[in-house]
Amino acid sequence: MYQYNEFDKQFVQSRVDEFSEQVQRYNAGQLDEDEFKQLRLRNGLYYQRHAYMLRVAIPYGLLSSTQLRQLASIASDYDKGYGHFTTRQNIQYNWPKLDDVPKILQQLADVEMHAIQTSGNCIRNTTTDPLAGAIGDEIEDPRPWCELIRQWSTLHPEFNWLPRKFKIAVTGALSDRAAVQVHDIGLRLHKNADNVLGFEVLVGGGLGRTPYIGSVINPFLAPEHLLTYLAAILRVYNQEGRRDNLYKARIKILVNALGIDNFREKVEQEWQLSQHEDDTFTQDYIEELKAQFPAPPKLSNSNTIDSPDQIFSNPLFNQWYKSNTKPHKDSARRIVLVSLKNNEQAAGDATSEQMRAIADLAEQYSLGEIRSTHEQNLVLAHVPTVHLFDVWNALKPLNLATPNIGKLTDMIVCPGLDFCSLANAGTIAIYDQIYARFDSIDYQHSLGDLSIKISGCMNACGHHHVGDIGILGVEKSGEEWYQLTLGGHAGNEAALGKRLGKAIPKAEVADAIERILETYVEQRNNDEETFQQVVKRTGVQPFKEKVYAIAA
Template identity: 55%
Template sequence: MYIYDEYDQRIVDERVDQFRDQTRRYLAGEMTEDQFLPLRLQNGLYIQRFAPMMRIAIPYGLLSTRQVRKLADISRQYDKGYVHFTTRQNVQLNWPRLEQVPDILAELATVQMHAIQTSGACIRNTTTDPFAGVAADETVDPRPWCELIRQWSTFHPEFAFLPRKFKIAVCGSEEDRAATLVHDIGVHLHRDREGKINISILAGGGLGRTPVIGSVIKEDLEPAQLLNYLDATLRIYNLYGRRDNKYKARIKILVKAMTPEVFARQVEEEWHRIRAVTEPLNQQEIDRVSAHFTRPDYDSLADQDFNDLSLQGSASFQRWLKQNVSPHQQPGYSAVTLTLKATSDAPGDVSAEQLDVIADLADQYSYGELRVTHEQNLVFADVPQHELPKLWQALDNIGLATPNRGLLTDIICCPGGDYCALANARSIPLAEEIQQYFEDLDYLHDIGELDLNLSGCMNACAHHHVGHIGILGVDRKGEEYYQIQIGGSSAKSASLGKIIGPSFKREEVPDVIKQLMSVYLERRHEGERFVDTSLRLGLEPFKEKVYGQKAA
């Protein structure tokens, strides 16, 4: 993983000192709320329903065990003993005290972490595939390119006050596990027939109030021109993006208004102007950054036969082996997902005690690294297959061996009305009720792959628009209701879900999902996922089942 140099550490330390003084002046009454607002946002600090919320950056979702242990210590000392992992591969503290935030930032700086640009109208944390570097279908390791983007975008003077927040995702695999089509910019890395890296750029994706699938604006970009091209794209957005209406300020609105073709031409013209006066990325710099992402010193192992008696165990272990263990580039190794979706736990939450054990296990079984996923889960990327039974037992002992990765109860869920002042409805209690309703693992495995995303408001922090089933909390005359849509996907064939009809009370939602499942199980073709069946059949069979029974 990337290790700070002297310059990296100095700018993070200086930012801590700067914000400490800004916080002191604000608390002393020397700075107004309006003056302090952009300063706290630049340091990842929001004001939520009951307390501040602090968002800490995890660049492209990669953590060392030293950083994991520091997060555990901080959560114990400055919060309530747990952290929350987000769909942006970041981590949040829900209960820090404002006067202690500079101390938290100072603690983070000791392990090369920060909260810079995790909020505000700037370029946010760049995200990627949590299986980067080990995925069997990977053609280009995206991590060095994410790091180059991070270094380019952090404190970029021209893009510190954009019309709105800006999110970039990078993918280097056949399967898009970074949801690049619903980001402001999506970067696709691939190789040509000669093995050279080429880059495709997508722009104008995004969710929220106006969900849009991104459009390709550039193909076959030379890697050396990546940052220049991103500069050009951001300049056009910064110049023409609307600042008079925050609901129309995202780049997706600009691209749609201009049309992708016109927007691409504008970017191309700006890119040529930049190229005339700016040096491209040189190979020396690409190699310098790439050198931080070498492969571990793997042992020479053979792939295990997962049907072999040496890997046999309880039924729970077998389910976990099938559902939470993924293929790896290196023979004899697998990647393991820890789903943070045990029933009765808020999705994405992990206690300090669990973090300590996770760090120990990552040191023992996965070369001291951990990944954060877009689905609010964690990944051990490099586990020797013969160690899988021991790892499963250790995870089971701390309640993190739930065998439901990619199943209905692996719910992506925002904090909702329990924390967020913007939410129309509570998300966490409904997620728990759905998990309890569908506890039968045999039934879940019969249903198969299903993404269920649950947002408490139209800001779509849980990406409900691209869930196979998306649930949105809405306010109906002061009461919490939930709108349901189906058919969404964040994969390379991305699609936006369609609303099935009027919203439901919270207690009705689990049974509505059961009715949707009954249509799927009755009418699916062999090998079809729920999303495939819903797109093939359209809304009508599902609407008839749900609202016909409700009316009766």
């Protein structure tokens, strides 16, 4: 993975010094509340319902064992012994004290990490495929490109005060695991008919109050133009995006108001001139970056076995193997997904002890690296097949081996009313309610892959618009209610879920989900037909009849 050079180190150190002094000035009354708020936000520091919340950047979801151990130490030294992995592949701490934050940033800088631009109206952490460099359907490793974007977008002088936050995602595989169609800018590396590599550039996707699937602004951008093209989009947005209404300020609103063709024309016009003026990169430089993400050493053929022996003798291991591991491009390795969705912790939470154990496992079995996913799980990407049983045995006692990856209980859940000042309703209690109702792993496996995504408000941090079943918390006369949507999807067949009907009272959410699942099983033609396909074929009507039958 990318190693900081002297310049990166100095830069991040300067940022720590800068923020330490800003905190001192704030405490001394020399910085006003409004300005300090903006300055702290650009260092990932929010003020939430109970306390400050610090969001730490995990650039494109990639961590070393050393870094994960440091995150564990921060959780135990400055927080309540745990951290929360987010849908932007970052980690956040819910209880740091303001005066400790400079010390936390220093500890992050010591392991080449930071919290720069994890909030505020600027370019946020670039996200990517958590299986990059390991999965077989990859056309090009997106990580060097993500690192290029990370550097270019870090404290960019011109684009640090945008109308609203700005999120970029990159995929380089046939199957999109980075949700590029629902980002401000989505980048898809692909090859044209002449086998030449380029980016398909999408713009104006996003969730939130007004969800949109992104539109193609450029079907094939030569890679050498990546940064100047991004800058051209950002400049048009910076100048023309709405600033009069917070809820209409994202680039998707501008793109939709102008129409993609007009927006494209503006960007192209700008780019005709700006591509000769703005920052770019040399071929040598991107090659240098690529060299920092080498392919994992190929294991010798003698190690190659399709599946470990224990599969046949141990049904529990077999179940975990089937749902929580995926084929690696080297058949002597498997990709292991570490589930952060169990029956005891909030979705995406990990304790210091769990983080340390995962860091150790990564060091021992997975080339010392860990990835975080936007589904709020962790990944050991390069585990030799012969060690899968050892890894499973190590994860189990830590409650990290629930065989539910991609299944019903692998829910995406924002922090909700318990932690977030924006939320209208709780999400953790809903997660618990659903988890308790459908705890049977056999049942989950019989349903196949299915996603439930829960947001505590319209801002949609839980990505509810793109879940097979989306759950949106709303507040009605002081009570928490939940609005359901069906048939959403974040991958290649990206779609926004359709509203089922009127909101459901808090106590009845699991009941409604149960009826939805019954309807799915009745309606599907065979075990292969996915939830999204059924909803597409039948519409929401059969689901609606079942869910509201009792009420009516």
